[in-house]
Amino acid sequence: MDREHFTQFLRDKGLKVTNQRIGVLEALSDSEDSHLTAEEIYDVVRLKYPEIGLATVYRTIQLLLELQLIDQINLDDGCVRYEVRGSDAGGQHHHHHLICLSCGRVFSFNGDLLETLEEYIRDKNGFQVVDHKVQLYGHCKECQEKMDGPSGTDMG
Amino acid sequence: MDREHFTQFLRDKGLKVTNQRIGVLEALSDSEDSHLTAEEIYDVVRLKYPEIGLATVYRTIQLLLELQLIDQINLDDGCVRYEVRGSDAGGQHHHHHLICLSCGRVFSFNGDLLETLEEYIRDKNGFQVVDHKVQLYGHCKECQEKMDGPSGTDMG
C-alpha cells in the first residue's frame, strides 16, 4: 500500500493522516524484507521526523495491526517484529520465511503448496483454515557452500 | 521425555537434578497441548514446590531451550509461550498448530505434507530446510457449526 492509498484508507475510516503514521508504515514498506522491531521503526522514522516519540510508534503499530495493514512476526531472535502485509486479491496474507540458522538472514518466499495441506486438514479435522504462518529454518545456499568448503575437497 | 530420562539427561550433561527443573519440565509435559507462559508455568510448579521463584522459572526455561527440550511459540495472543518438543527419531520437531480464530483454542497436529514443500524449496532456492514452524488460523469444527446455526436451517 502506497502513501496515497494509505492516506485515503485513513480518511475513509475517519482517522487522521499524520506524518507519524505515514512514517511508520513507510519504514515497514521500504523493504519487503524489513522485519523491524518497535525500536528499529522508531529509529527509522526519527531520521525524517525527529520529534516522534516511542509511545506514538507503539500506538501506531497497534493501529496498523488493527487495520490489518501489518503483522507481528516472531523470528525467534528474541524480538517482536513487524512487517507489512502482502495485499493479495482476497486480502489473504502469507508469512513465509526462510530463516538461515547459519547467517541469520531471513528470506521471504511465496508458495501455494500449503493449499494442499489446508485441504487435507479440512477433510481430516473439519478445521477451516483461513490464514497461515510458516517459518522454515535451515541453511541458505551461501552458507551451505561455505560449510562445504570452497572447492568441495574432502578432508583427510 | 519422562522424569527418569530427564534426570539422566541432566546428569550426562553435568547439570544438577533439582525439583525445580523437574517441575518446570513436567508442567509443560503434563499436557501435549499445554502452551504455557512463564507465569503459568510458575503457577503450576508452585502447586508442588511453593518455594520456587519466578527467576528460577525463567532460568530453567532458558536452560531447557538451550537443551532443545522445549520451544518458544507465539500464538499471537500477545504472550510468549513454551511447549515440550516432540521427540522424533531424528530429534526433529514439528510445531504445527491449528488456532481457532473463533474460540481461541489451539489444536496440535502432525503432518508430513510439509516435506513436499521443503523438497520444492531445496530445488528452487537451494535452501536446506532442517526445521519448520507452522501455524494455521481458521475456524474449528465446533465453531463452524455454531456459526452455521444449530440445525442448518437457512434464514429468511
Add this chain to the structure above:
DNA sequence: CTTAATGCAAAAATTTTGCATGATT
C-alpha cells in the same frame, strides 16, 4: 566439601497509559 542452583530483591528492558499540548479536519 565443592560447585552449581536457588530465592529474593533490585535492575533492566519492553510496552502501556494519563494528560496537557499541538496538529488535522
Add this chain to the structure above:
DNA sequence: AATCATGCAAAATTTTTGCATTAAG
C-alpha cells in the same frame, strides 16, 4: 473551533541479574 493524535513522563509489564543462601554431587 472541535476533535483526534502526539510527546513526555510515569506506570505497568516482562525478563534478567547480583548475591547470599541452600542443595546436589
